[in-house]
Amino acid sequence: MRLAPALLGLSIALALPLAHADTPTGKSPTPKELLEQSKPAEWRKPDPNNLLQMKLPQGTVLIELAPDFTPEHAANIRTLVKQHYFDKLAIVRVQDNFVTQWADPEDDDKGDKSKLRSLGKARKTLPPEYTRPIDSKLPWTALPDGDVYAPEVGFSEGFPVARDKASGQEWITHCYGAVGVARDVSPDSGNGSSLYAVIGQAPRGLDRNLAIAGRVLKGMEFLSAYPRGTGPLGFYENASQRTTIESVSLASDLPESERAKIEVLRTDSPTFAALIEAKRNRRDDFYRLPAGKIDVCSINVPVREAKAP
Amino acid sequence: MRLAPALLGLSIALALPLAHADTPTGKSPTPKELLEQSKPAEWRKPDPNNLLQMKLPQGTVLIELAPDFTPEHAANIRTLVKQHYFDKLAIVRVQDNFVTQWADPEDDDKGDKSKLRSLGKARKTLPPEYTRPIDSKLPWTALPDGDVYAPEVGFSEGFPVARDKASGQEWITHCYGAVGVARDVSPDSGNGSSLYAVIGQAPRGLDRNLAIAGRVLKGMEFLSAYPRGTGPLGFYENASQRTTIESVSLASDLPESERAKIEVLRTDSPTFAALIEAKRNRRDDFYRLPAGKIDVCSINVPVREAKAP
Structure with a gap:
């Protein structure tokens, strides 16, 4: 063979x-x-309070939030999820070798702003949690072979991480499966209502420019295989091209029988x-x-x- | 927005x-x-003798061969293409964050060997063209930021390339869109009858372990968006899951009107x-x-x- x-x-x-x-x-x-x-x-076992279960027609995507890195984003996303904010929203963008993004489809140039889903109790802006101070008490598994973008790389608390001892900061790297927080030009404009997953070569130039909310633990093969959008930046041009998200739940809000066992x-x-x-x-x-x-x-x-x- | x-x-x-x-x-x-x-x-304009036009139901993929790096592989692939070897073969494997591979579907464990398409005039084995000697007369655009895997990286003749001056060798890197030559365990067992394209994070550990025949110039968004195979290594488990390749032609064999204009x-x-x-x-x-x-x-x-x- x-x-x-x-x-x-x-x-x-x-x-x-x-x-x-x-x-x-x-x-x-x-x-x-x-x-x-x-x-x-x-x-x-991931903390069920940090585990998102996103049901798509193709299967379930499991995302682990990273509250130790981006606590205010994790809290806001939990608030949105508990309000069922993402249920029946859509995959709005798939840019080849870059990202798959989901959001309220009305939140684009052609959208009807009057139909925009309310953020409810969630905050509209958040501080830009792009890095966090290095905490020497936390476990750190250093990699020995260096990195093009950062002085040091390794793993901490389950995430791929880059460090810069000069600034005393560390951050989750934009690797395949990283889930980032889309934002507007203003650094505080990301609130978690629109998220993206990296589906190609790690766009490490995004590191320290966007908050990473977590990473996909399971189900990347669904997020990575959608038809690429043909509009600018890979946005879908017609509503019919979008995939509807059935629901996004926190594992902790689901009955034990429906929680992912991983x-x-x-x-x-x-x-x-x-x-x-x-x-x-x-x-x-x-x-x-x-x-x-x-x-x-x-x-x-x-x-x-x-x-x- | x-x-x-x-x-x-x-x-x-x-x-x-x-x-x-x-x-x-x-x-x-x-x-x-x-x-x-x-x-x-x-x-x-790519030399039409190096330009493959692969027609898929979703669209056309353009692949530029790299005969200056892998001359015997380019020659064998041309021979196969001229015999229409790939016409009506299939996408047999899509492994998430790794590769999409095409081949004769009978050439797997479950296949019917009696139905295997003949390689005709093409060679069954080829020397392992995994690296080539650095030629200081060829253009070299060095990158300034280093590399995890190789002493030096840059671009040569349109391809992303790594170099090791100590060995005097250079090789095309396994970046997104690289088209590699599948092989068996024996290093000379790749002949170009089965090729793969990188669809995820660059698997640089493959560098110098496989011959790279070329790279995709256009149409990666078709190769990257097929449903992932659910069998071991991402192979499709049922024939119905495979996508049939309509045809693969050399641009130089097509009438001027059908040649890609890029x-x-x-x-x-x-x-x-x-x-x-x-x-x-x-x-x-x-x-x-x-x-x-x-x-x-x-x-x-x-x-x-x-x-x-």
């Missing part, structure tokens, strides 16, 4: 079983073996460190020349179904 | 008109202004250098903090419709 081995072992979804990576090589454990050998304490590998765990090393230096036979390097946006944090308690 | 400005000026498709980028700032020329001011000699900005042109600088330091009002940096895979080479001769 030419096809499957063709790019075998190239999967970046480390949590998936990979036919080739399954093969014990006698050298180093494969990603799959590493995950199998991981300890239960290395996994965490676990995320802790980014300060030994298994995560071993996975990074395995990805820096691929050991399977397919690779002729392991890179010996890894970019912060080329590392997936494994997510799995939660085991029954 | 909240939406459009929300991520305004963030487009990486430099050749597109950007509402915000259109606005003269009185400071530096915008990407659109730079392109408008470019000289005709800064644009090149021009590509030369990567050794002053305008391309100015675009890189504009992208490193965004000047529009949306940006609070220009990155001052750029990654080799975050630069698009502008493509436009060719002007009438």
